[in-house]
Amino acid sequence: MVTDAGFLPRADLDRLIGLLREGGRTVIGPTLDDGALVYAEIGSADDLPTGWTDDAAPGRYRLVRDGSERTFGLGPPPQGLKRYTFPSRAPLAVAERTADGAVSFTAAIPDPPRLAFLGVRPCEVAAMLVQDRVLAGGPFVDEDYRARRQASLVVAVACTRSGSTCFCASMGTGPEVTAGHDLAMTELDDGFVVSAGSRAGEQLLARLALPAITPDQHAAATAAVAGARAAQGRQVVTTGLRDRLMDQLDHPRWAEVAERCLACANCTMVCPTCFCTSTTLDSDLDGAATRMERRWDSCFTGDFARVAGGNFRPRRQDRYRQWLTHKFATWVDQFDSFGCVGCGRCITWCPVGIDVREELAAIAPPYEELPMAAPVVAGSTSAYSTAVVRSVAPETADTSTLALVPSDDALLAARPGQFVMVEQPGFPALPISVSRVADGALWLTIRAAGPATTAAIALRPGAQLGLRGPLGRGWDIQRAVGRDVVIVAGGIGLAPVRPIIDTVLRDREKFRHVILAYGARTPADRLYVSEMADWADRGMVVTEIVDRAGPDWLGRVGVVTHLLDQRDWHDRPATAFVVGPERMMEATVATLAERGVPRERIFVSLERHMQCGIGLCGHCQMGPFFVCRDGPCFAMSELGDLFGREGI
């Protein structure tokens, strides 16, 4: 609030420091030591590092003299304020045993110093709030931490410059100061815009008796912080991050990053939110007194997960995954916030420059980058819009692909695996999986099975029909990122997986080996034959097999599972998508599972169960699912025993 803020001229900074020091309070602020910024006691503004900034990059940190008059031009120091609020060593208790065998325990009584933290970066303040939740917000409280926090004042400084490793804007913790402070300052050339964030802060502000800031000063402060935000951009997309990360527990990147990671634990030592500790016992030789001490520990150390039952996280890749998934996923479950505040220390101080932003983007890329299971479009069974047939291309003797130009653009947002209802007056509506979205048209591949489908493929360019959709839950292609992709289709089942092929080949580098195993009745019954060479050229292994063939066919004859005979995914994480007649899908799922693809990542489409398209007519119900609404694409782990069971 402009009206609440005052302006502290640079020359008056010592007045503030003097107020903070009243009553014996020690002021801790940024100082220069050993070529780095270090929080230490300051006696006056002269102790602050005026005219310096830093050059931080992955695995790199240098102080740079910038010649300015700025006092708080440096980013977060290597060691945060955690060393004052949650020191690396703290006494817990003393256990004593007397000569007659009596045992007693005396808990340590916290005796925190009264501190005022000056020049605290927004990410640092946010980190204290995170630790407040962890250490003092649950049923068990770390008394030493709570006492230290209660005995401290926080004077924060908004950031008007972002370092190359900063990503507070992504994590929602900066560059402005929003909560957790007693006073907040924004540095301008000639002084500071100061506002209060607590009762203690209001009292300090009142005693400073500052002149109200001018509109120009307000504008300058706002613009400076906005500039710092703009310089960062959005580096970590947090939307859905928890789920994205937890979906990737067996991503191959964990092993790759473990090759680079030294397991030195630097990242956890510099992290302002890491709270893991071990209790050490320091006993007299005669065992009369044992001092119990809480010490920082790190989930990166080899023995951190050694508990009574053994070491359950022995591999480095497990430990890196534990750290990253805790910060960005399971922390959310435990404490309702991320365990990362975007200060960038773990990037700067990693000796090999592992950048958490890069790892997150590689392991759990944002959903927005790939078509995902789209939300179900609400609508009634009568909400058709008109579409015009642009072309009809015969695929086989009884199957054609219609390219339809819808009057409602929403249909063009169909995701892979979704379907539409096709209505021709006088015929029952047809649920048809979308086989491609391209050039402003929706492509539907339809086989003449009865009067309605026969009429549909007999349409000519220019003809009109009704469409409703897109409907249903599509393929979870996100689950295939970074893995081998196995697409198995039988007969006309190639149509609903073609959008997966289009997607994967468009973003080919996001996936590892990609294989299509396609089974058809005879060579003449194969779909999309003219596209297969192009698919192969673009990096997909295309394999085909037919049930029967004449002597002209030089390809394979047999069942589609034979195409998987030479494959093994036990050591190669893979995701499979399977569509075809039920018996074919059952045999394929069994083969894939035998060959190492977990059921959570075998997806099937139950498109043959669909009826009205929105799960209201009841025809499509299968156990707890309405296939039209909850499917048609399911992971095998979701279907469980329902898959392949007769009469459900």
Place this chain on the structure above:
Amino acid sequence: MNEHDFVAELGATWFGAGLSLHARARLGECARLLTHPANAVLLREGDDTPFFGILTRGRVALRMRVPERGPVTILTVEPGDVVGWSALVPPHRATSTAVTIEPSTLIEFEPKRLRELLEHDLALSATLYPRLLEAIGRRLSATRQQLLDLYTQQAEPVPW
């Protein structure tokens, strides 16, 4: 064929990988490695089966002739799988015609000699026959699936 090469060659196939080292070494006594050009007829349906073989390279079609339809390919044998299992099962007559559809290399076993070996070396029989049954079982299972004609249209009329 050099015994060491043979054991390695056989071990690299799906069929041979499931056999014991002893079995592979014994089998070497009656084996030869042969490469056939495309369109070579390896077995003729109804004739005595001239060898039991394991395909290592190429592709072999198993065909049956149907009057007025000509030869129909029932199955293609891919590398690793067997050709001529009937050489080991009475009456030792081929159940289909096997034709190479591309240049193909097979490990071929002389049937009489192999049957004698199996008769006298029970350890060999005990590892070879289960593997052979597994191979034939896979074929049977595949044939049943093909018999279901899964990709064809439903027979009953549908309104769609």
